Amino acid sequence: MKKVMILSAAALMLCFAMPQFAEAAKVQNAITMIQTQEVTYKEVTTADISEAVSATITKDYAGYTIYKAFLGSDGTYKVAVTKVDVKEVLFFDATGVFIKAEKPTPVK
Numbered sequence: 001m002k003k004v005m006i007l008s009a010a011a012l013m014l015c016f017a018m019p020q021f022a023e024a025a026k027v028q029n030a031i032t033m034i035q036t037q038e039v040t041y042k043e044v045t046t047a048d049i050s051e052a053v054s055a056t057i058t059k060d061y062a063g064y065t066i067y068k069a070f071l072g073s074d075g076t077y078k079v080a081v082t083k084v085d086v087k088e089v090l091f092f093d094a095t096g097v098f099i100k101a102e103k104p105t106p107v108k
Contacts, residue, residue, distance in 0.1 A: 041070035041078050052096025053077050060098065061090070080104060 046066050057064065061081055068080040075094040080087065091099040 037074070039072045039074050039076065041072050044069050044071045049077060049079065050094060050096060052094075053079065053092045054096075056092060056096045056098060057081065057090070064088075 046069050049069050064081040064083045066081055070078040077092045079090045087104050089102045089104050
């Protein structure tokens with residue numbers, strides 16, 4: 001009887017110890033690295049802007065005039081527009097979908 005109790009206590013201790021070892025073995029750290037490529041812009045004439053981008057500017061920014069346009073190395077467009085005192089830099093993809101708008105950085 002004494003041996004049975006000792007064996008059952010040892011088996012019980014072994015059962016409590018096993019899940020701790022199993023959990024510690026399952027922990028893994030996944031590291032994901034994302035590289036972004038720097039986009040370089042080359043100035044183009046307003047006639048070189050795609051029709052889709054021109055149509056979006058005409059529709060969504062009525063009254064604004066384009067004073068500079070740039071074509072990015074990834075096919076995106078950077079278009080500087082103005083309306084009276086307001087100046088904005090608009091970003092579009094090649095299909096004319098609006099990406100974002102920024103205020104131009106002042107030149108010092």
